Amino acid sequence: MDYWIVGLLMDSHLTINPFIHQSIHPSIHYPKQMMLNFKTTEDTVNREVVILGVGMTRGGEHWGKSLRQLFVEAALAAIDDAGVDRIGSMYIGCMSSGLFNGQEHIASLMADYLGQKHVPATRVESACASGGAALRMGFMEVLSGLNEVVLVGGVEKMTDVSTDGATYALSTAADQTYESFYGVTFPGLYAMIARAHMHRYGTTRKQLAEVAVKNHLHGSMNPFAQYRQKITVDEVIHSTAVADPLNILDCSPITDGASAVILCSREIAKKFANGNPSLREKPLVKITGSGQATDTIALHSRQDITELRAVAEAAQQAYKMAGKKPGDIHLAEVHDCFTIAEICVLEALGVAEKGQGGKAAESGYTALGGRMPVNTSGGLKAKGHPVGATGVAQAVEIVHQLRGEAGDRQVKNARVGLTQNMGGTGGSCVVHIMEAL
Amino acid sequence: MITPAEYVREIPAHHRLEAGRCKKCRKIYYPARQVCPECQAREFEPLSLPREGKIVTFTVIRVAPSQFSDQAPYAMGIVEVQPGVRLLTQVVDCDLDKIEIGMPVSLEFRKIQEDGEKGVLAYGVKAVPR
Ligand SMILES: [Zn+2]
Numbered sequence: 001m002d003y004w005i006v007g008l009l010m011d012s013h014l015t016i017n018p019f020i021h022q023s024i025h026p027s028i029h030y031p032k033q034m035m036l037n038f039k040t041t042e043d044t045v046n047r048e049v050v051i052l053g054v055g056m057t058r059g060g061e062h063w064g065k066s067l068r069q070l071f072v073e074a075a076l077a078a079i080d081d082a083g084v085d086r087i088g089s090m091y092i093g094c095m096s097s098g099l100f101n102g103q104e105h106i107a108s109l110m111a112d113y114l115g116q117k118h119v120p121a122t123r124v125e126s127a128c129a130s131g132g133a134a135l136r137m138g139f140m141e142v143l144s145g146l147n148e149v150v151l152v153g154g155v156e157k158m159t160d161v162s163t164d165g166a167t168y169a170l171s172t173a174a175d176q177t178y179e180s181f182y183g184v185t186f187p188g189l190y191a192m193i194a195r196a197h198m199h200r201y202g203t204t205r206k207q208l209a210e211v212a213v214k215n216h217l218h219g220s221m222n223p224f225a226q227y228r229q230k231i232t233v234d235e236v237i238h239s240t241a242v243a244d245p246l247n248i249l250d251c252s253p254i255t256d257g258a259s260a261v262i263l264c265s266r267e268i269a270k271k272f273a274n275g276n277p278s279l280r281e282k283p284l285v286k287i288t289g290s291g292q293a294t295d296t297i298a299l300h301s302r303q304d305i306t307e308l309r310a311v312a313e314a315a316q317q318a319y320k321m322a323g324k325k326p327g328d329i330h331l332a333e334v335h336d337c338f339t340i341a342e343i344c345v346l347e348a349l350g351v352a353e354k355g356q357g358g359k360a361a362e363s364g365y366t367a368l369g370g371r372m373p374v375n376t377s378g379g380l381k382a383k384g385h386p387v388g389a390t391g392v393a394q395a396v397e398i399v400h401q402l403r404g405e406a407g408d409r410q411v412k413n414a415r416v417g418l419t420q421n422m423g424g425t426g427g428s429c430v431v432h433i434m435e436a437l
Numbered sequence: 438m439i440t441p442a443e444y445v446r447e448i449p450a451h452h453r454l455e456a457g458r459c460k461k462c463r464k465i466y467y468p469a470r471q472v473c474p475e476c477q478a479r480e481f482e483p484l485s486l487p488r489e490g491k492i493v494t495f496t497v498i499r500v501a502p503s504q505f506s507d508q509a510p511y512a513m514g515i516v517e518v519q520p521g522v523r524l525l526t527q528v529v530d531c532d533l534d535k536i537e538i539g540m541p542v543s544l545e546f547r548k549i550q551e552d553g554e555k556g557v558l559a560y561g562v563k564a565v566p567r
Contacts, residue, residue, distance in 0.1 A: 176439050182561065183505040195495060242500045
């Protein structure tokens, strides 16, 4: 049975869920291009969301490229990878183009420069979790049936301002009035988490360093990583002190970069993939779980300084939706903005027991070849951390892995991947689970 | 730097450590809030926090924001003044190597930062080990 769905208002790309608006009489005269055909009611009920195409720029200092050029480069790569001929809408994760570039209203800017006349485009901001939050918005839009092909991108251009300017922009993700006001920085806040974790659980300085060493090793195999050199535990421990006990090599860098994915329903994905020689032989990657949560913005307001409750909460939602448990996950991209962050995140995800996250990198459990490789892309540490783009870049890596196109860093038999992206000191978090079909 | 208007609005909290106690579940919030996350009540009574506490965790900031760079390196800590009631501030007047978790501190009224030559001088409390 066919339903003709009538587009609302003036926008030819906007369609609506047939279950809500079946009462609209189909004989009302609308221009033909304002209509979109849904085949059966089952399609809508059981709609599955696939990541059909991915693209990203290399992380780094892109002096020669503007904010819009970076975004368009990544978006075109994703569009070409997917082989789609149209986009129904766009979501763009970006934390602070206002402070980094003096430019707001970037959803419109990016749609314009991507040549997508009049598509709905929305910027999504949740500090460093902006990209993950944008991905969830796109996921929900395809799931709802509102649009069948959605582009989700993320972009941040952080090196046009001084290091002090960048530090200030990033600090606005903390409580300005009750944290930043007193002189704390983000490395300082995570350093306090690290100190509390070491004090309570006996986590060592060496265990923190092992996270950076592992992620640089992974990054050395990723042509899109900002830093491709391997580092040693000794180098991390003796690098410049930033906020005790964290040194410069415990911290993710300041990065320019963009990333993008094309989301669509499985039905549409099959059609495009069949007509695309480079995708035909590869598994489709489906988003099977999505979760999002918040926590107090101020670190000191939390009962347990070492516990990332938003991460645990978002993960539980995603596990439940996907019908998975931590042991079912083959690989993960997690938010290692600082070495201690990866340790606390693994505990909150249920990959490591509470207090035992420091052993994961040290024992090789989370390295390539280990039981559950984490941050095969190099993570934020080596791949780079263009804040608003990071959550989307994590999905790019998981798709490459699940399609078996990750080259030297390929995880064998990877079928189930997880992304975890968080804002501030964990005041917001988005988790997705993706599976190869 | 927060805006001068925001600074002035928050003077009761920054200068006098004014907090709010939920009238229903008695939980204390610093700064005061409009809704209690524990019980959803919207009625609070004001109180001032004690000016003594102990260090929950701390760091030494070595790479500081520009308006604090002349003070670097400096220590910052989360101070618990009553069970579950905490604030973040600098830890001063002590050897940076001697700060420990659990160390008792007093909260003293100090200058926090200045916004350039013509900007606001901002005050608040800093922790001094006892
Ligand atoms: Zn209450």
